[in-house]
Amino acid sequence: MKLTLLLASWCILNSHATFALTPEERGLEIAKKMEKVNSGFIGEVAEMTMTLIDAYNTEILRKMEGKIKEVKDDGDKSIITFLQPNDVKGTKMLTWSHKTENDDQWLYLPSMKRVKRISSNSKTSSFMGSEFSYEDLGGQSLEKFTYKHLRDEKSEIGNVWVVERYPVNIKESGYLKQVMWIPEKYHASSKVEYYDRKGTLVKTADFLDYQSYVVAGKNIYRPGKIHMKNVQTKKQSIFSWDKRKLGENLLDNHFSQDSLK
C-alpha cells in the first residue's frame, strides 16, 4: 500500500512538473526539440527559385544556388550564388552564422573580383526585391530568440504547436514577434506570421510541400517552398527548392573568402 502511494505521489509530482512548465519554458522546450530533430543534415545543396508576384499578379523569377554546411556547436556556414537576373550572375554571399553573436557575412562582387565584408545590420532589408528579408532567410538559431507556447491545435497531420518567438536583439530585427505553427510531425514551421515592431501583422509565410530526407538513418523534413504574402502591400514571393540533397559532405574550404573568387 505504501509502495502504491509512493508511486502515485511520484507520478503526480512528475506530471505536475510537466504541467508546471510556464508557456515560456514550454516554448523553449519545443524550440529545442525542433533544433535537435533538424540537426544532423551534415550538408545541403539545392537550386533555388524565387518568384516575385506584384499586386497585379505580374511574376518575375530570380534563381540561385545554395550550399549549407552544418557546424557543430555554432551556426551553419552557407553560400548563395546568384544566377539570375543576369547582371548579378556570379555574385556570391558567404555567411558564417553564429548562435549568439552577429553573423559574419561577405559579398563577392565578380565585376571587381572583390570579396567585401558586409555588416549584418541590414537584416531587415529586402532580399533581391522580394517579400523575404535577409532576416527571414538567415540563421534562425535557438539562442537568438525567446519563446512562448500559446496553444496546441489539431490538424490532418496531427498535433500542431503554436509558439510565439521574440528576437533577443530587438534593435537589429524588423519584427516584434513571430507566431509559428509547428506540426509535431515535421518539427518545423508550416506557417509563420510576422509582426512589425509596432505589433502590426505585416507578412504571413506558408511552408509547403514538406519532403522527408534520410540522413544517416534519421528522417529530416524540409519544405519544398515558402509562400510569403505581404498583407499590407498585397505583394507575394515564393521561394522554392529543386534538386535538394541533404547529407552532402561539403569541403570546409569551400566556405572561405578565398573560395568565393
Place this chain on the structure above:
Amino acid sequence: MAQFQDSGELRFETRKFKDDEIDRTIDNAIAVYTRAEIKYAKESSNATFRGYALTDGKDKTRDNLTIEDLFFTYYLKKDESASIAAGYKIFNWSATEAFHPADILNSQNYDSNIESMDKIGELNIDTSFKTPYGNFSLLYLPYAQSPKYPQQRSRLGASVNLSRPVWVTKKNETNLQNWHHQGAFKYSNSIGAGDLSLHAVYHLNTVNPIVGKRIVYENILLFSLPVGVEFTPYYFRALQLGGTYQYALDGGWLIKTETAYRDFLDDEVIIQTLKGNQSPKDHGIVAVGTEYGFSMQNAGESNIVLEFQTLVGPNKLSRSELSVFQNDVMLGYRLALNDTLGREFFASLIRDIERQNETLYNFNYTQRLNDNWKIKTGFRVFDAPKKGTYATGLEAYHNAHYVFFNLSRFF
C-alpha cells in the same frame, strides 16, 4: 563532376565632356564594350577566362582588348587546401572603397575611374595553402605588365602621348623588356569579426612612375635639330610591405584600413622631367575608413562611407606627385532600394585636405530594365584649377567634367 559557367556583357557607352574648346581633344565618346567570362571546373582542377574589348567610334586610341583572367588551377590536395595556379589573373587585395594602397599587383587602365581603376591581368604562378592558421600565397610574376594610359586626344589623360615604358631594373640599368623576376607573398586570415591580410611584394612598381622628358633631334641638312619632345614613363624596382584589416562592429559599423610602405631599390637614379630632375621616393600610405549600413523602412538599405588617405615621408610637393589622393578624404552615400528593378543611387566626393580647391564629385544611378538589360547613368565633376606651371595631382583632370549613359545587355 564537371561544371561549366559562362556570363557576358555587351555595353553601349556614351560620355559627353564639358567642351574644353581645344580641337585636338575629343569631347564625346561613343563606345561598345564587350566582356566574356567562362569557368570550367572539375574535381581537382579548374580553368577561368575573363576578358573585355572596347572600341570607340571617335577615339581609336581608346580601343583595347584586355585579358583579365586566363588561368588554370590544380588542387594539390583533395580538401583543396593546397593549390597551384598559372596564367593571367586579376587580384583584388583592397579593403577600402576609394583608396587602395595595398592593392598593388595589377597594372591599371587609366581610362577609367581613378578611385577604382580597371585592371589588367598579370601573368603569374600562384601557390596557395589554406591552414587553420590562415591562408598563405606565394606568387611568382615573370612579366611586368605596362599600364594603359589615355592618349593625347583623351580628356582623361595628360594631353601627351607617352612612348614605350622603360623599366629600371638596376642602378642606371634600363631596358624595354617586360620580362623580369618579380614575386609576392600574402597571408590572410579571418579572426573573429575581423579580416586581416599582410603582404610583401618585390616588383616593378607601375603605380608611381616618373615621366621623363627627352628632346628628340633629327638630322636636317647636316645639322641635328630638335624636332619635338618625347615623354617616357620610367618604372622602378620596389619592395612593398603592407596589409589590410576590416572589422565589423556591433550595430552596423565596419572599420577598414589599408597600409603600404614602398621602398624603391634604385632611388639614386635621376630622371629628367618637365619639372626638373627626379628620383623615386620611398613613402608610406595609410588609408582608414568606416562604413555604416542600415535598413530603410521601405525594405531598401543605405550605406555611408567615410575614408581618409594620407601619404607619409616625402615633402608636400613630392607627395602630390606620387598620388592624386595624397591627403584626401572621401564621403560616399549609397542607397539601394532593393526593388525588382534593383534601383541604386551612389554619390561621393573626394576632397584634398592638403591642397586647396581639389575636389572630385561623382554621382551615378543604376537600374534594371528587365532581367537582361540595365542602365547606368551619372556624372563626374573634377574641380581642381591649376595652381602652378604644371598640373599636379587632380589638376590634370580639371574641367574634364562629363555625363555618361551606359546601356548593358547581360548574358
